[in-house]
Amino acid sequence: MSRHSHAKGRETGPSQRQLRAGELIRHALVEVLREEALAEPVLHEVSLTVSEVRMSPDLKHAICFVEPLGAGVTGQSTSEIVAALNRASKFLRGRLARTIDMKFTPDLKFFHDDSFNSAAAMDRLFTNPRVQADLHRDDEGEED
Incomplete structure (x- = not known):
């Protein structure tokens, strides 16, 4: 072996x-x-x-x-x-x-x-107003 x-x-x-x-x-x-x-x-x-x-x-x-x-x-x-x-x-x-x-x-x-470009694309995605609205809606819907 x-x-x-x-x-x-x-x-x-x-x-x-x-x-x-x-x-x-x-x-x-x-x-x-x-x-x-x-x-x-x-x-x-x-x-x-x-x-x-x-x-x-x-x-x-x-x-x-x-x-x-x-x-x-x-x-x-x-x-x-x-x-x-x-x-x-x-x-x-x-x-x-x-x-x-x-x-x-x-x-x-x-x-x-290419990881720098991928990170920039994700950053643009997370700052998109539509994504921000979804993120805030998910935060409000969760209760601890």
Whole structure:
């Protein structure tokens, strides 16, 4: 019987090791993005939030979720910014290798984090007058 046979057939979340490595990479990546001048002109004058880094089980691949702040102000679209980050991923990986203490520096793949858009849509929904009326009607109807 293998060590991991209990997880077969079930989806399990990331291990503690993956979570710790992801946070280590996220913090180091934020520092590198803040301090380094990247060659990609699209990334000049763009502030980024690195919201999450998901690591593969072998810790050799990292999926980095980013949200550009003020992308519309600089005239760059989110997809252009994410594409520029992916083009600069080898450079960023090299810089990460100098700052983190891991056996392997993972390959980086960047994606736009849609959770910010989802949260904004839910906020708009909850501030909708029709939804507010339903919420207040439910509150008045409940008795403790």
